[in-house]
Structures are given as C-alpha cells and as structure tokens.
Amino acid sequence: MHRACCSSREQLLRGIFEVSIATDFELIIEPGRAHRRYWRDLWRYRELFYFLSWRDILVRYKQTVLGVSWSVIRPLLTMIVFTIVFGRIAKLPHAGVPYALLVYAGLLPWNFMSTALTEMSASLTSNTNLLTKVYFPRLVIPASALITSFVDLLISFVILLCVMGVYRFMPPWHMVLLPLAAVLAVVATAGCGLLFCALNVKYRDFRYVVPFIVQFGVYISPVGFGSDVIPAKWRLLYSINPAVGVIDAFRWCLLGRPGDLYLPGFLLSTAVSFVLLWYGLMIFRRTEREFADVV
C-alpha cells in the first residue's frame, strides 16, 4: 500500500537520478587506463580508513592482557634502558636537559616511524583475502596501518607530558609547532612505507630487509644521542636520512635546545622526505594493478 502511493514520486526521482547516476557513476575499465576515479574512490571509502585501524587496535587489545598498556610500557621501558646504557654508562653529552627527556623526545617520533614502516610493509601481505575478493582503493590498507601507529604516538605523547612533569621541565613556546612536526613525520614514513609495501608484495623476501633497515636506522638516527654530537663536516651528509629532520624537529619543539635545529640539514632531510613520498606513491600506484594477481 505504502509502496503504491510513493512509487510515482519515487519514479520521478529515480528518473531524475538515473540521468545523473548514469553520468556520475559511469565507470570505464580498460587496461592501462589512469584511474581518475581513484581519488574520488578514496574519498568514498574514507570510513574504511577508520574501520581498518579500529580493527587493528581492537584486535591488539583483545589478544593480550597488556593490550592498551603495551602502548605505554614499551616507550617507557626503552627510555629507561637507553637512559641507563647511553646516559649513565656511555655518558653521551646531553647539553642542558635531563638525558631521559632527550631520549624520550627522540623515541617518540622514532617509535612511530619504525612501527609504521614495519606495519605498512606487511599490511598488504597480511590482508590478502581483502585484496583478492573486494574492491577498494588499495592505498587504504597501508594508510590505516599508518593511522594505527599514529594513535600510539598520541598515547606516547601523553606519557611524555607526564615525564616532563616528573622532571619539572617547562617546554618552550614552540611546542605549539609540534603538529607540524607530526605532519613531517607522517610524510617521511608514508613515502618509505608505501615503497616497501609495494616491494613486499612483489618480492616476498623483502620482509627480511625491513627489520634490518629499522635496526640500522636506530644507530644512524639521533635517537640515543642529540644531533649536536655529530661533527660539523658530516652533518649535511648525515641529514640525508629523513628521520633526522623529523627527530630534530620533535626535539626542538619539545625541548627547545638551539643546537637541534641545523637549518641546512633540516631542509635537506625534509626535501628527501617529500621526494620519497612522491616516489613511494608513484611506485605503489603503478604496481597496484597487479596486486591481486601477484599476492
């Protein structure tokens, strides 16, 4: 009954919509065709970003007793170990600020970058069922891995504030620039992550390369030490590492030591990050078409 009286209105609306739907939703699938719809699809599937990272966080919480507290315990423990090993035993210089804070301010972005990189690389290969059975823009998968790591970053940041409270340390005014530093961190990680992600699908042994790169990275990035200990003549070369720019930016925003911001090095590092982002995105988009066939 209800259907009968509404059907004419429905039909009118449907008639109007059919024209717009037909042109709106016309999709042409051809080999090699640049998917102009891709970015539109990314917007259409925006809720999927949230859902996939929500799933990862929920699952992490459900599988362990520690769960949420893992996001707290890990950076705290690492900070304690670094403080003891490099601060007390090796006695690395840490001009002006408590060593624990120096380390923690470096660990904050580094943990984010290393876990994001590892998770992003593995994201596609651990979601093969989604790749071969459903369509959505594949960028969503590594992107949601990035978001999950970002949530961890936020939790760690709250802990950092508590540690600052313990040391009665007053952060400088430029802490308000921290969101920009966070954006830089995301850019730096995204590029590398997408590149490794695409490579991991094509070459299965790439997953052994990633932990090695991360381990190596800990030593050449200013995590356990401040960038000011690097001799001046090597500083520029050392700044090619995109993590350097990010960690220095975080340190500067949080602790305010002038020695942290070496402008030429910082600009070089940032430039490398952006180039990596562009390159990673390009490789990812190019190999995306074959994912379902190869994975």
Added chain:
Amino acid sequence: MSVITVENVSKRYLLGKAVDRHATFRDAITYQLASLRHALTRSQSVAAKSKVRDFWALSDVSFAVEPGEVLGIIGRNGAGKSTLLKVLTQITEPTRGRITIRGRIASLLEVGTGFHPELTGRENVFLNGAILGMGKAEIRAKFDEIVAFAEVEEFLDTPVKRYSSGMYVRLAFAVAAHLEPEILVVDEVLAVGDAQFQKKCLGKMGEVATKDGRTVLFVSHNMGAVQTLCSRGIVLSRGAVICDSTVSAAISAYTSAGNGEMGAEFVTTRDPTCPAQILRATLADKHGEPVSEVEMGRHAFLVVEYVVNRDLRGLVVALLLSKDGMPLLYSYDCDLIEARREFRPDGLYSARVQLPTAMFKEGVYNAALLMGYGQDNITDPNASITFSIVNTTRDLTHHSARAERPGVLFQELEWEELRIDSDQSQARLRDEMSPQATASPRPREAPLGT
C-alpha cells in the same frame, strides 16, 4: 542503455619459470647484476633461455546486461567465471578490451570477507559492511535488519571464532544481502550453508532482483538456483562465451558441452580384452529409423548392439536417462528377466528398449549405457547418446508443461472440481443467522469453477 557493456575483454596470466624468476629480492638483485655483467661482456642474456607461457583466462568475451536483468554465468571449474567477475569488479585489470559500467557495483565473491575471528559479531558486522562499501551510518540504520536476517541476536557479543560455521555464514551473508548497489555480483556463495539457508539466500536475491529492480550477475553450479533466479544465461568455456541466450538454453548448452559430443549415435571399435562391450547405440523411432529428436509426448527406442566376449555370469546391461546432469530413470535389462543375469553366453547381441520419452518435457536428455559384471563396473564412459525432446506442435503458453516452468515430467493430470457454493447463498445464510438489519446487496463475484 545497458548497465554493463563488456567488449572483447581478455585476461592473460603469465606462467612459467621466467615470471617467478624475480620472486625474491635477492634474485632480482642477482639478475640485475648478472645482466649487467652480460651486457658488459656481451654474452648471451640470461632471460632468453627461460620460457614464458601465456594462459588466457578470458579470451574475447563480449556481452551486455540490461538494467533489471538477472544474468546467470555458468561454466565448468576453470572456465573463467571468477576471473570475469574479478575484472568486472576491478579487483584485477583486463589485458585487453573494455568494460563500461553504469551504476554502483558491489560484489559478493566470498562470504565473510574481512571477518576477524577475535572480534564479536557486532563488530564484524560493522567491519564487513565497511569493507563492502557501506558507510557507518548506513550500517547502523540497517543493523537490526541484518541481525534479524542472520538469526544470531543472542550471539552478537561473542567473538566470531566461537560461532558455528552455519552462524558465521548466515551473518556474513546477512551483511552482504543488505548492500544496496544498482548492480550486484554474486559468486557461488551459496556453495556453503545448509538447505534452509540456501533457500533464504535465494529468496533474498530474488527479492533484490524483482522487487527492487536491480541487476544481478549470478555465478553458480547449482542449476536449479540458476533456473529459478535468472532470466538470461551465459556459458563460459575455457575463457570464451559459448552460449548467450535464455537460461534454459544456456543450461542445456552447459550440460551437453560437458558430456562431450552431442550425438544421437555412439559407435566404437571392438576390444577383445574386455569381458563385454557396448559397440553401438542409436536412438530410433518405432520403424527403426535413426532420429536425434523426439516429439514431446511420443516414445522413442534405444537400439543397442553389444558383444559378450566369453560366457559370463552376472552381466547386467543398464540404461541411465538423465537431464542436465540429474538422473531420471535407471533400468536394468534383467529387471524383468532374471535369467539374463544368471548366464549370458558369448556372442553379438542386439537390444531394443522403449524409452518412456512421452512422459518428459522439452529439453536435452542423455541416455547412458552402463555395464556391470559381478562387482565390477565395466562401463565405457563414452557410451551415451544425447538427444532432445522438442515441441513443434503444441502451444504451451498457458500450459504447465512449458519449458521454463518447474518440473521435468510432462503429465496432464485430471483435476476434479465442483462448485459447492456461491457467494449469493453465503450472504443469504449470514443474514438469516445475524439479528441485524439486512445489509446492502453485495457485489457478485464469479467464483472458481464457473
């Protein structure tokens, strides 16, 4: 305007060692170094030695789908059905050709895509819905409907890993069933689940097609489901379309293609090593003339020549009549004459059996000849003939035996009907019994039977 247009689509997969030569990063690096070395020393390239084979999963497929149509896609395993669906739903790219789709397309290639065993039913509904393309608001709005369809209300908050497989499949299908795309693509998802569940899914899909007027592409091996739901059928074989027609014609093409050559005669050469062997089988009319078609309502005869190579005890010759893979009639030559099974002397035999084709509807039928000797089955799998029952004389537009209507048998049953009462006398009876004043005369309706 067609809602899906597929033009000359082909999909190639590369097989062979050369493709996988770069499966590992280590290999890729060593290959690069090797080719660099070869380039420098001008020796023969490594690549030339390995062979790459082409496998065309789809070759030159073309068809169009109109809005509101339910298209069945059938074919053997490996014919290219799933590949076609993957190309249509953008999971993989075609190698050649072009597809135009007008409308939102959603696919159901597997139930429970994205379900995580650790999450509860409630959480998985949201997750699965999002993966299939629904927004959070949409899922929330339809949540109760989805749960009611799946009948898992009490178990919503337990992790899905504790569900029975039936519950799992019901919940997964419930989410997918509430998608509202203009085009729905379904791939053999009915292969799982019990009969009641399958009936429910079929019902829901039928509703989606007829009530909502959506276009459905349905891939299945369940010919009954295909027959019921679809209005049109496409048969794929080895990546190519071999039939694009009404659903009955498509089903017949599929089953007869599977049976090898469609022939109304079977002939083979004698092999003296087997105990007994069918040499020849022909379909004939009552005069003995070979035919390949039988008029509906008429009988036909199967004429069989077989040879028995030595005296045998326990030899049985059997006939299996089937349609579209479904067995209809099974008969032994010794059902009525036991002596045949007890002892059969060697020699050449000619048999004639009347096939009760008068009781079957139109369609493509297969009469297979089997032989059993004691406990052994000595059947030649090629000893079968395919023939059609056709209707050239009767107009079946309003008859139950029309090909598309259900059932295999052609039986005109006698219905005895009698008009036991009319509306007028009912009204009179009611008025007499009630104390109220007479109502206005009721409009006369012609009841059944008049």
